[in-house]
Amino acid sequence: MERATQRTAQRGTYDIGEQRPPCFLGSLSAEAREELLSIGFPRQYPPGAKILVEGTPGDCLMLLETGYVKITRKRANGHEALIAIRAGGDLVGEMAVIDGVPRSATVTAGEDIDAHVIQRRAVQKFLNKYPETVLHITRLSNRRLHNANSWRMVFGEFPVRVRLARVLAELAENHGEIIGSHTLICVDLTQAExxxxxxxxxxxxxxxxxxxxxxxxxxxxxxEMAVLKPDRLRAMGLLPPIGR
Structure with a gap:
């Protein structure tokens, strides 16, 4: 449990337009965090595994410990569109569990994943014991909705070059590994994604x-993509320099 807590400082949830967001696990009290990590059971998933599937019942949620996942949603034409990335310390599948509705998106492992699977009944008991956690989940959902709405506005304001530079800069900052003079983006995305x-x-x-x-x-x-000039990339994305 201590090792999982330490990982949350390194990687967290990622939504377009959001920089260095606090992860869910890190927002909990030490007592609540320890208990949440003690319930449920551990699971590992290989890259490409469908962890949760859009339209299926919300019978459990997952607390990601390591790795990252891709959140996709089906379009009207049947194709899947990538809408977000989540990583260590974050929750996935929580709203379907709380609201009792089918899952609104599919969660796919982007790399080897370590996760805690918590069944719906155990989640309900945990929330009854730690009601303040409901507030953290609500804040998490509101932040995701706010970021999604903000990004929709960006779609109409900026050309593709600016939007792409912005996303790559934020991916490098939130999911990058500094190697020498460049930053390797540690998220495997296709050009279609x-x-x-x-x-x-x-x-x-x-x-x-x-x-x-x-x-x-x-x-x-x-x-494999690496950012060689982060300040230039951020400027092209109309983002402030790093550290400001």
Whole structure:
């Protein structure tokens, strides 16, 4: 449990337009956090595993300990669109458990995942014992909704190049590993997924990525992406410099 708590300081939930958000686990009191980690049972998932599936009953929630997951939702045409990324210390599947409704999105492991699976009855007992946790969950949901609404406004205000630079800068900051003079983005995203994140067509993302690469701002090797000039990337995304 101590090891899981330490991990929360390193990685947390990620929504477009949100920088360094507090993870759910880190927002709890030490007593509540310890009990939450003691109930349920541990599960491991390999990359690509469907952890929760859109439309299925909300019979459990999951507390992510390590790794990251992709949150996708089906479009009207049947294709899945990437809408968010969650990582160590965060909850997934909580609203379906609390509201008793089918799951609104699919959760897929982006890498090897360690998680705590907590059944609905155990969740209800925990919330009855620690009612303040309901407030933390409500705040989490409100923050996610606020970020989603804010990003919808960005869709109409900024061109693809700006939106892409902004997302890559935030991915590097929230899910990046500094290696020498550059930052490796530790989230494996396809160009189609990047396009879904910024509300654009894949071809437009390809062109914007090529421009960033030619400018020496990012380096792309297969599906591995590194940020070479973070301050330049943030400026292109109309974001303030790091540390401000």
């Amino acid at each position: 990047l396009a879904a994140l910024i509300g654009s067509r894949e071809r437009a993302v390809q062109g914007a990525l090529a421009g960033l690469r030619d400018a020496g701002v990012v380096r792309i090797r297969n599906r």
